[in-house]
Amino acid sequence: MTSLKTLSEHLGLSQATVSRALNGYSTVSPKTRQRVLDAARALDYRPNSSARRLATGRAGAYGMILPSERHLLLDPLFSDFMSGLTEELARQERDVVLGASFEGFGAATYERFSRAGKVDGFVLGQPLLDDPRAAHLDRLGIPFVVHGRASRAPTHAFYDIDNHGAFRQATELLVALGHRRIALLNGHPEAVFAIMRREGFLDGLGGLPRAQTPITETEMTEAAGYRATRAALEAGATALLCSSILLALGAERAVRDAGQELGRDVSLICHDDDLSGLSTASFSAPLTVTRAPIREAGQAIAGMLEALMTGAAPDSLQEIAPVELVLRASTRPPPA
Amino acid sequence: MTSLKTLSEHLGLSQATVSRALNGYSTVSPKTRQRVLDAARALDYRPNSSARRLATGRAGAYGMILPSERHLLLDPLFSDFMSGLTEELARQERDVVLGASFEGFGAATYERFSRAGKVDGFVLGQPLLDDPRAAHLDRLGIPFVVHGRASRAPTHAFYDIDNHGAFRQATELLVALGHRRIALLNGHPEAVFAIMRREGFLDGLGGLPRAQTPITETEMTEAAGYRATRAALEAGATALLCSSILLALGAERAVRDAGQELGRDVSLICHDDDLSGLSTASFSAPLTVTRAPIREAGQAIAGMLEALMTGAAPDSLQEIAPVELVLRASTRPPPA
DNA sequence: AGCATTTATGAAAGCGCTTTCATAAATACC
DNA sequence: GGTATTTATGAAAGCGCTTTCATAAATGCT
Numbered sequence: 001m002t003s004l005k006t007l008s009e010h011l012g013l014s015q016a017t018v019s020r021a022l023n024g025y026s027t028v029s030p031k032t033r034q035r036v037l038d039a040a041r042a043l044d045y046r047p048n049s050s051a052r053r054l055a056t057g058r059a060g061a062y063g064m065i066l067p068s069e070r071h072l073l074l075d076p077l078f079s080d081f082m083s084g085l086t087e088e089l090a091r092q093e094r095d096v097v098l099g100a101s102f103e104g105f106g107a108a109t110y111e112r113f114s115r116a117g118k119v120d121g122f123v124l125g126q127p128l129l130d131d132p133r134a135a136h137l138d139r140l141g142i143p144f145v146v147h148g149r150a151s152r153a154p155t156h157a158f159y160d161i162d163n164h165g166a167f168r169q170a171t172e173l174l175v176a177l178g179h180r181r182i183a184l185l186n187g188h189p190e191a192v193f194a195i196m197r198r199e200g201f202l203d204g205l206g207g208l209p210r211a212q213t214p215i216t217e218t219e220m221t222e223a224a225g226y227r228a229t230r231a232a233l234e235a236g237a238t239a240l241l242c243s244s245i246l247l248a249l250g251a252e253r254a255v256r257d258a259g260q261e262l263g264r265d266v267s268l269i270c271h272d273d274d275l276s277g278l279s280t281a282s283f284s285a286p287l288t289v290t291r292a293p294i295r296e297a298g299q300a301i302a303g304m305l306e307a308l309m310t311g312a313a314p315d316s317l318q319e320i321a322p323v324e325l326v327l328r329a330s331t332r333p334p335p336a
Numbered sequence: 337m338t339s340l341k342t343l344s345e346h347l348g349l350s351q352a353t354v355s356r357a358l359n360g361y362s363t364v365s366p367k368t369r370q371r372v373l374d375a376a377r378a379l380d381y382r383p384n385s386s387a388r389r390l391a392t393g394r395a396g397a398y399g400m401i402l403p404s405e406r407h408l409l410l411d412p413l414f415s416d417f418m419s420g421l422t423e424e425l426a427r428q429e430r431d432v433v434l435g436a437s438f439e440g441f442g443a444a445t446y447e448r449f450s451r452a453g454k455v456d457g458f459v460l461g462q463p464l465l466d467d468p469r470a471a472h473l474d475r476l477g478i479p480f481v482v483h484g485r486a487s488r489a490p491t492h493a494f495y496d497i498d499n500h501g502a503f504r505q506a507t508e509l510l511v512a513l514g515h516r517r518i519a520l521l522n523g524h525p526e527a528v529f530a531i532m533r534r535e536g537f538l539d540g541l542g543g544l545p546r547a548q549t550p551i552t553e554t555e556m557t558e559a560a561g562y563r564a565t566r567a568a569l570e571a572g573a574t575a576l577l578c579s580s581i582l583l584a585l586g587a588e589r590a591v592r593d594a595g596q597e598l599g600r601d602v603s604l605i606c607h608d609d610d611l612s613g614l615s616t617a618s619f620s621a622p623l624t625v626t627r628a629p630i631r632e633a634g635q636a637i638a639g640m641l642e643a644l645m646t647g648a649a650p651d652s653l654q655e656i657a658p659v660e661l662v663l664r665a666s667t668r669p670p671p672a
Numbered sequence: 673a674g675c676a677t678t679t680a681t682g683a684a685a686g687c688g689c690t691t692t693c694a695t696a697a698a699t700a701c702c
Numbered sequence: 703g704g705t706a707t708t709t710a711t712g713a714a715a716g717c718g719c720t721t722t723c724a725t726a727a728a729t730g731c732t
Contacts, residue, residue, distance in 0.1 A: 003689085023690085046452045048453045049689095054689070055688080057717070087436040097434070278582055282558040351683095363680065390720095
């Protein structure tokens with residue numbers, strides 16, 4: 001392992017100068033810098049990151065804590081998000097370290113990671129309303145960015161999509177088409193995204209009576225989608241709004257089992273999870289969707305983390321990405 | 337931040353003794369150890385991991401490099417695997433660090449991570465036959481465990497499932513039921529798991545003519561499953577063997593579109609990816625599957641990494657987990 | 673009792689960097 | 703040409719641990 005010492009001796013320079021040259025300090029002369037750079041390349045020198053971290057007091061890494069509860073893990077988009085995040089951070093030579101939380105919502109794990117100097121900050125995923133993790137990190141003064149939002153009027157940094165707008169718009173479309181009985185198949189009711197979508201849905205309904213618009217808020221599985229849709233159809237629903245493509249998958253099966261047809265008898269709009277391997281073209285009628293690329297969330301959050309480290313105020317780092325409504329064949333006026 | 341120095345001064349002991357007490361060395365007297373432990377708890381002391389790593393020369397972390405190619409990321413099981421791995425490693429106070437590979441298969445990234453002392457070893461995912469990453473890490477003497485296998489006669493540590501046996505057994509079942517035209521819907525032909533499954537399939541066919549058993553090896557998406565199944569049905573296939581539940585999903589749609597019914601007209605066996613949110617009960621006929629829990633893979637690999645670090649020989653750490661064949665309604669004799 | 677061990681602790685070096693402070697050389701100024 | 707300044711480099715301290723080596727106290731043995 002080539003160390004700074006080896007390298008500096010080889011160059012006949014002090015470690016200080018070599019270090020400065022490598023880290024781009026201005027006080028080193030251009031030709032010395034070039035010599036150092038060349039030698040570093042030739043010897044394939046890699047600064048030891050533990051040593052650097054110890055010296056600088058910065059970890060150069062961000063953490064993400066995986067929830068211990070099994071059902072929270074059912075996130076088929078996790079790899080896409082992580083890929084966006086990791087790749088973007090790698091550009092700035094930052095690592096992503098994964099942790100596992102055992103106890104409760106994991107606040108202790110966050111603290112442990114931070115105090116041990118393993119990470120400089122965190123990404124919080126799957127926030128609940130008034131998520132205790134956010135409050136806790138705030139109290140401890142640990143930087144973090146939320147993927148989603150942890151409260152209605154967040155003061156923290158976050159990247160979210162316009163869940164409210166997307167579902168309002170989708171609902172308005174269904175209403176405009178003439179649907180009067182619309183069902184919402186949503187995610188867990190404490191998840192902020194689900195809350196926002198529900199509110200968008202309700203806003204989009206305008207004056208439609210609530211009794212005609214059943215709302216189901218469960219885990220977003222195919223089976224749950226099936227059950228909810230059966231019930232909705234029995235109640236006379238002609239349109240469905242699904243929070244995930246897995247719910248939509250179950251919905252389609254239920255529609256089919258009821259001898260009906262997507263697009264013709266029942267309209268369906270789905271939030272496009274962009275689930276790799278299962279596109280919205282895989283449905284019997286191409287699905288109308290609300291769409292937002294998950295990979296970009298990872299990338300944007302990477303940028304926010306870096307900004308936080310350079311002193312940016314958390315509440316100046318808040319982005320709500322627009323969601324596109326893509327019209328396809330699964331939305332039509334209700335049968336006469 | 338309470339440091340060892342603070343803690344030792346507070347106790348009136350040397351840093352050496354405190355360190356030894358904390359790390360469970362036997363040479364410290366029981367009552368001193370207890371005093372130290374109590375004080376550490378009281379002051380909520382967390383050893384700085386960079387310092388420890390620098391002193392010990394061990395990173396206490398393992399790496400996993402995410403592929404840059406988009407299509408390799410379409411792994412809906414990633415989060416499950418990661419969860420198993422991370423949780424098990426967390427028990428031994430080990431971290432998981434994620435990296436992104438930009439160049440080619442990423443060999444340079446592995447080397448960079450290792451040389452910089454960020455990790456002590458790696459988990460290799462999605463191995464191809466004679467995967468260059470494995471050869472590279474071997475050459476550099478960097479410890480690693482493969483999730484899957486990187487060659488036919490691996491000398492490295494690995495955890496794999498019995499893909500060959502599973503698909504042979506599944507095929508034999510179909511043959512025993514009387515099927516003569518069986519199609520295989522497989523993954524990418526260079527992926528070792530796909531190779532093993534193909535061979536298992538061929539072995540299970542016994543003497544059946546190859547011409548009656550079309551093999552498709554593509555990305556494992558719903559759309560690909562649909563296309564392959566259409567073609568297979570046109571060629572007269574009465575049974576399908578799918579490498580992933582997404583392929584099976586597409587297969588079902590194609591079967592339906594052809595006016596046929598799963599279980600009655602066409603038999604289907606699927607390798608149960610255990611994809612969260614989409615169970616094999618979500619099909620029109622409950623699916624016969626070959627099953628192996630992915631989470632356990634992560635846990636087993638965590639154990640192997642630790643074993644490697646304590647000097648175990650890589651070729652003594654090789655596990656091939658059995659795959660269970662679960663019979664359900666999707667497999668029946670072909671129509672007369 | 674007297675010497676050889678064993679047991680418990682401390683002093684200090686070292687892990688590989690960064691960074692402050694001091695210093696020497698080069699340039700500027702009047 | 704002499705002093706003030708800027709520029710380029712080095713010496714050394716320090717980041718917070720672990721671990722070797724030395725040492726003092728306690729115990730064992732005859």
